[in-house]
Amino acid sequence: MFRDIVRIKQKITEEECIEVLTNELRGVLCVNGDDGYPYGSPINHWYDPESGCIYFHGGLRGHKIDSMKRDPKVSFCVYDQGYRKEGDWALNIKCVIVFGRVEFLTDQDEMDKCCLALCHKFTDDEDYIKNEFRRSMDHTLCFKLIPEHMTGKLVNES
Secondary structure (H helix, E strand, O other), X not given: OOXXXXXXXXXXXXXXXXXXXXXOOEEEEEEEOHHHXXXXXXXXXXXXXXXXXXXXXXXXXXXXXXXXXXXOEEEEEEEOOOEEOOOOOOEEEEEEEEEEEEEEOOOHHHHHHHHHHHHHHHOOXXXXXXXXXXXXXXXXXXXXXXXXXXXEEEEEOO
């Protein structure tokens, strides 16, 4: 059902994929949008090593939310900052694509865990985080991507 990468020599390990998902701040979430058009949107994420799920938060409504409610199948692409070999112009980038299904969170403890983990990816300022929870949680929707297939590769731009 899911395809493996074509250039198998570029494939990275599952551990490297998880490292990219853990360390990078954002990726592009792609959904089946209106009239069959794909819709991709940049979004912050948190990879939970315990469940293997990827968590997100956002507004209560919009194109992305409507699309996921209609069809929970999504893909999520994340890539790292890359590196250049000495004396080379080409950037080498680790890229990960995760396919799976989205579930909207209803459990308040799971929602709090998701939002807290997302906040800590960006800041350790506990006063700011406390204020964000107080100000935003009433109009925040949390959801998770339950992976069904993941591939990753090292791309050389040359």
